[in-house]
Amino acid sequence: MxxxxxxxxxxxxxxxxxxxxxxxxxxxxxxxxxxxxxxxxxxxxxxxxxxxxxxxxxxxxxxxxxxxxxxxxxxxxxxxxxxxxxxxxxxxxxxxxxxxxxxxxxxxxxxxxxxxxxxxxxxxxxxxxxxxxxxxxxxxxxxxxxxxxxxxxxxxxxxxxxxxxxxxxxxxxxxxxxxxxxxxxxxxxxxxxxxxxxxxxxxxxxxxxxxLENAVARYAVTGVSPGPLGARHPSITPFAAYACQGGHIVIAAGNDGLWQAMLDALDLGMFKDDPRFASNSARSDHADAVAHVIESRLADAPPSHWLPLLDAAGVPCGPLHNIQQALDYPQTxxxxxxxxxxxxxxxxxxxxxxxxxxxxxxxxxxxxxxxxxxxxxxxxxxxxxx
Structure with missing residues (x-):
């Protein structure tokens, strides 16, 4: 009761x-x-x-x-x-x-x-x-x-x-x-x-x-007021919305292990030893290059193809919902x-x-x-x- x-x-x-x-x-x-x-x-x-x-x-x-x-x-x-x-x-x-x-x-x-x-x-x-x-x-x-x-x-x-x-x-x-x-x-x-x-x-x-969380921390360390970055995170990469065939998906690979898992899920193993992507800090310094690598691959198929692969690999990801889709989503x-x-x-x-x-x-x-x-x-x- x-x-x-x-x-x-x-x-x-x-x-x-x-x-x-x-x-x-x-x-x-x-x-x-x-x-x-x-x-x-x-x-x-x-x-x-x-x-x-x-x-x-x-x-x-x-x-x-x-x-x-x-x-x-x-x-x-x-x-x-x-x-x-x-x-x-x-x-x-x-x-x-x-x-x-x-x-x-x-x-x-x-x-x-x-x-x-x-x-x-x-x-x-x-x-x-x-x-x-x-x-x-x-x-x-x-x-x-x-x-x-x-x-x-x-x-x-x-x-x-x-x-x-x-x-x-x-x-x-x-x-x-x-x-x-x-x-x-x-x-x-x-x-x-x-x-x-x-x-x-x-x-x-x-x-x-x-x-303001991260924005205050960044200002405290650098003395420079942060500005807008669109959909990406200022100090974690990849952590953004990425274009694919017919839409966007969000990928949030918040550590090196998840980065490696994402590369495997997307068949991008050739980038595992790329020094630009060797650490989260390096990837954040080369966020545009990370986005180019990911989006070049994602362009081959729609969200419905990529999301199950990323989910199976344990990589945090999700579709980009509008309000109707968010309210109708089975988990909601x-x-x-x-x-x-x-x-x-x-x-x-x-x-x-x-x-x-x-x-x-x-x-x-x-x-x-x-x-x-x-x-x-x-x-x-x-x-x-x-």
Whole structure:
């Protein structure tokens, strides 16, 4: 018998909107937490009005529905005395408050960290903002595009000599959402020992710096800011997308043994003693020559010919999928990573699943849908006795 999610004893009050905060609370919801989404009465979360929409002229956002599945919604005006009382009643029962307003907004409403910590000492307050609650840019407005640019990730994305290129998914928001979850779970662990809540301060810009990994290491060693390299890795070769007949495949031969195995699989044994390719460092210095050798061979056949040979040799490789192919891929389906959620009106919606699989807990293929604005007001007020 499967148990409810491991966070099923937690109640999250979600004041966030658009992506960073809602992504964090979606992860918590997928892991079993109850998430009560507090929205503005005049239109709710901004993402309710961001496409793509279910159909032309139908105001049901697939963007909103995919990130806010399984949550409840209540619309509150935090400047209204009656709604403030409802919000306070929610906080009194909550474990975590998540918000992504600009620093100072919640304090101006009387709901900043210091005020709430005094009234609800066990409450964990998580704030995901563009630049954090300290520093000279703390009041600066931010969206994903802004922090991708300022955090350096756009400077290493794209092709040499090409225009500035945004990463194709909102990594500024999503990484902030994931780090917010990590912060919340860490604060919950500490509260289990101390009985006291904490303030979790996550900045989108900080998160972009945190994921630069190899680029920071290269700068630290050389003193030179790295630039874009297209699809290849800066210090592992071969580790890129290579053209073959009718398409591309990715080959990631990350050590000398895998290089030798790749040469055998592709019948390129004549290059085993080539000094240009004697080590990973040498191959990285001659990355263009490596690509020429590989692609000259791959040009003889399509991906369906080469991938089984490389797989059989134990060489990390894969096809270059578009989104449809990635979602339809048998491994994706086997891992329940293409699930069904629903629009607020109940219409089914294909969505990405939960990548965290925990033994003993369910991972349903169908998840509860996203809420209509204020859909759960009556039930929540009844529960609160208001």
């Amino acid at each position: 499967t148990k409810p999610g491991p966070l099923s004893d937690l109640t999250i009050i979600d004041l966030s909107r658009v992506l960073a905060g809602p992504y964090a609370t979606m992860v918590l919801s997928d892991l079993g937490a109850r998430v009560i989404k507090v929205e503005r009465p005049d239109g709710g979360d901004d993402s309710r009005h961001i496409g793509p929409f279910k159909a032309e002229g139908v105001p049901e956002s697939a963007y909103f529905a995919s990130i806010n599945r399984g949550k409840q919604s209540i619309a509150l005006n935090l400047k209204d005395a009656g709604d403030r009382a409802i919000f306070e009643a929610l906080l009194a029962r909550a474990d975590v408050l998540v918000e992504n307003y600009r620093p100072g907004v919640m304090a101006s409403l009387g709901f900043g960290w210091e005020a709430l910590h005094a009234r609800y000492p066990k409450l964990i307050y998580a704030a995901a903002s563009g630049f954090g609650h300290t520093g000279p840019d703390s009041q600066k407005a931010a969206y994903d595009m802004v922090v991708q640019a300022m955090g350096g990730i756009m400077s290493v994305t794209g092709w040499p000599g090409g225009p500035p290129t945004r990463v194709g998914t909102s990594v500024g928001d999503i990484t902030a959402g994931l780090f917010t979850v990590i912060g919340i779970l860490s604060a919950l662990h500490e509260r289990g020992k101390t009985g006291v809540g904490a303030f979790v301060d996550v900045a989108m810009l900080d998160c972009q710096i945190a994921i 389906r086997a891992r329940n990573m293409a699930i069904h959620a629903a629009y607020p009106d109940g219409t089914p919606l294909l969505a990405a699943g939960n990548p965290v699989k925990i033994s003993g807990h369910g991972d349903p293929v169908t998840r509860p849908g996203a809420p209509s604005l204020d859909a759960d007001r009556a039930a929540i007020l009844k529960e609160l006795g208001l």
